[in-house]
Amino acid sequence: xxxxxxxxxxxxxxxxxxxxxxxxxxxxxxxxxxxxxxxxxxxxxxxxxxxxxxxxxxxxxxxxxxxxxxxxxxxxxxxxxxxxxxxxxxxxxxxxxxxxxxxxxxxxxxxxxxxxxxxxxxxxxxxxxxxxxxxxxxxxxxxxxxxxxxxxxxxxxxxxxxxxxxxxxxxxxxxxxxxxxxxxxxxxxxxxxxxxxxxxxxxxxxxxxxxxxxxxxxxxxxxxxxxxxxxxxxxxxxxxxxxxxxxxxxxxxxxxxxxxxxxxxxxxxxxxxxxxx
DNA sequence: ACAGGCTCCTGCAGGC
DNA sequence: TGCCTGCAGGAGCCTG
Numbered sequence: 001x002x003x004x005x006x007x008x009x010x011x012x013x014x015x016x017x018x019x020x021x022x023x024x025x026x027x028x029x030x031x032x033x034x035x036x037x038x039x040x041x042x043x044x045x046x047x048x049x050x051x052x053x054x055x056x057x058x059x060x061x062x063x064x065x066x067x068x069x070x071x072x073x074x075x076x077x078x079x080x081x082x083x084x085x086x087x088x089x090x091x092x093x094x095x096x097x098x099x100x101x102x103x104x105x106x107x108x109x110x111x112x113x114x115x116x117x118x119x120x121x122x123x124x125x126x127x128x129x130x131x132x133x134x135x136x137x138x139x140x141x142x143x144x145x146x147x148x149x150x151x152x153x154x155x156x157x158x159x160x161x162x163x164x165x166x167x168x169x170x171x172x173x174x175x176x177x178x179x180x181x182x183x184x185x186x187x188x189x190x191x192x193x194x195x196x197x198x199x200x201x202x203x204x205x206x207x208x209x210x211x212x213x214x215x216x217x218x219x220x221x222x223x224x225x226x227x228x229x230x231x232x233x234x235x236x237x238x239x240x241x242x243x244x245x246x247x248x249x250x251x252x253x254x255x256x257x258x259x260x261x262x263x264x265x266x267x268x269x270x271x272x273x274x275x276x277x
Numbered sequence: 278a279c280a281g282g283c284t285c286c287t288g289c290a291g292g293c
Numbered sequence: 294t295g296c297c298t299g300c301a302g303g304a305g306c307c308t309g
Contacts (some may be wrong), residue, residue: 279308279309280308280309281307281309282301282306282307283305283306283307283308284304284305284306284307285302285303285304285305285306286300288300288301289299289300289301290297290298290299290300291297291298291300292296292297292298292299293295293297293298
């Protein structure tokens with residue numbers, strides 16, 4: 001489901017609702033997935049900790065946690081949430097109906113609950129204790145802050161299609177299928193162009209288009225294509241601003257040409273053959 | 278090292 | 294109504 005703007009929206013919403021709260025109980029489901037850390041270790045590690053902040057790195061939500069014994073001090077552990085394609089992180093009241101495919105419920109001192117729901121179980125939950133491991137560092141560069149030189153460097157010499165490169169999280173973190181298609185349209189570039197054949201001017205255009213489209217989407221609360229919702233259950237509105245994504249056969253908003261659908265890197269890819277070269 | 282394909286899982290829409 | 298197929302916003306693993 002979620003890409004950078006959706007994850008950013010969720011992280012901000014969760015942060016606003018649970019920052020400073022304390023985890024007093026933790027329940028985890030029994031499926032093998034989506035647990036990167038065994039559920040018993042997660043619940044044991046999470047209880048009694050205070051939530052210091054919640055933020056986004058790439059497509060990961062990072063919950064910064066204080067120590068279990070001490071009310072003072074900085075971050076000593078983290079809870080890392082990756083939503084996969086269908087994951088949701090929700091802040092609810094304890095009596096709210098428990099959705100099907102709920103895999104984690106954290107009871108908070110305030111009376112709220114933080115819940116993780118994920119039907120397809122492509123998401124991942126990980127607990128990191130700084131006594132045993134280091135702070136989480138996601139793969140890839142942040143598309144909102146990367147500079148032109150670093151951006152161009154990512155694609156140099158690579159044979160794969162630019163669309164596939166944009167989706168590769170070890171290069172850029174946070175870009176998924178929607179924003180890859182939308183940024184390529186806005187930059188006027190065909191998705192199948194070989195990365196290494198893009199000029200510096202084209203790459204600069206792409207970097208700016210990507211940054212603009214991501215920032216615009218964050219302002220609108222992300223794209224609610226099927227069931228995406230923020231931490232409070234509210235939908236985003238960026239889907240109304242899509243130029244190509246899931247608009248196969250519809251007229252291009254720029255030139256009127258029918259939007260085409262092809263498959264690149266195994267993913268549905270949408271573009272305008274007149275506006276993108 | 279790199280690039281492409283397969284696979285994990287559930288739910289939904291569309292066709293018959 | 295029910296069954297089948299295809300498709301879905303992600304990413305790890307295998308292969309060549």
